[in-house]
Amino acid sequence: MSQSFQTQLSQAQASQTQASQAQSSQTQAVHATQFIPQYFIEVALKNNVLKFGEFTLKSGRISPYFFNAGLLSTGELLSVLANGYADALAKQLQSTDSSELVIFGAAYKGIPFVAATAQALWNNHQINADWGYNRKEAKDHGEGGMLVGADLKGKSVWVIDDVMTAGTAMREVVVLLEKSDAKVAGIIVALDRKEKGQGEQSAIQELAQSLNVPVLALVTMDDITEYVAKNGTQEELAKMQAYREQYGV
Secondary structure: OOOOHHHHHHHHHHHHHHHHHHHHHHHHHHHHHOOOHHHHHHHHHHHOOEEEEEEEEEOOOEEEEEEEEHHOOOHHHHHHHHHHHHHHHHHOOOOOOOOOOEEEEEOOOHHHHHHHHHHHHHHHHOOOOOOOOEEEEEOOOOOOEEEEEEOOOOOOEEEEEEEOOHHHHHHHHHHHHHHHOOOEEEEEEEEEOOEHHHHOEEEEHHHHHHHHOEEEEEEEEHHHHHHHHHOOOOHHHHHHHHHHHHHEE
């Protein structure tokens, strides 16, 4: 084999290796921006965001699991969650004009989520969304008011929040937005507990029906139950199933 041919062969092999590495990198980049519920549940468990045990909820119900969005305090968790919100929004906006889009974070936990989601929308989908959030208490100095960030008047607003249980707090946010002449286009939450609200429907179903807008969830109780069935104990699974039987929809 001539030295010239060996050189050409080496160059070809090097090019093929580089192409393969580039393709692998692109694949990893795609996977990094795709929200996978089971992966999020696993990371949430490792960081104590999701816990199994016995927890008393505001409703008085004794739950076998608890999701504490206040502990979504690492870059990895926030990035995974924001990518999920951004992916869900991008799918909803495929057939609509995003130029009038505002994403809105419900105080307080929704504030870092909405900021990270705006960045993920731009980085992953090249959607340049305005964003804003509300205060719990009105500010009486400076710019004042209950709202911070983008001008909402006449805009199409998607609201981002952590967990939907009864939907009371979300209804208050919707009233606030409507008073600002904004049009609520939809709501996305990280977790839908899929529990009965005031009737036989879940809080998300009731809210979607009363507002006539889509209400989406990145993770549901079904996803958590599926994870427990594969990775948890029989006792944990039995408690999840019993709770769903009593309070679920």
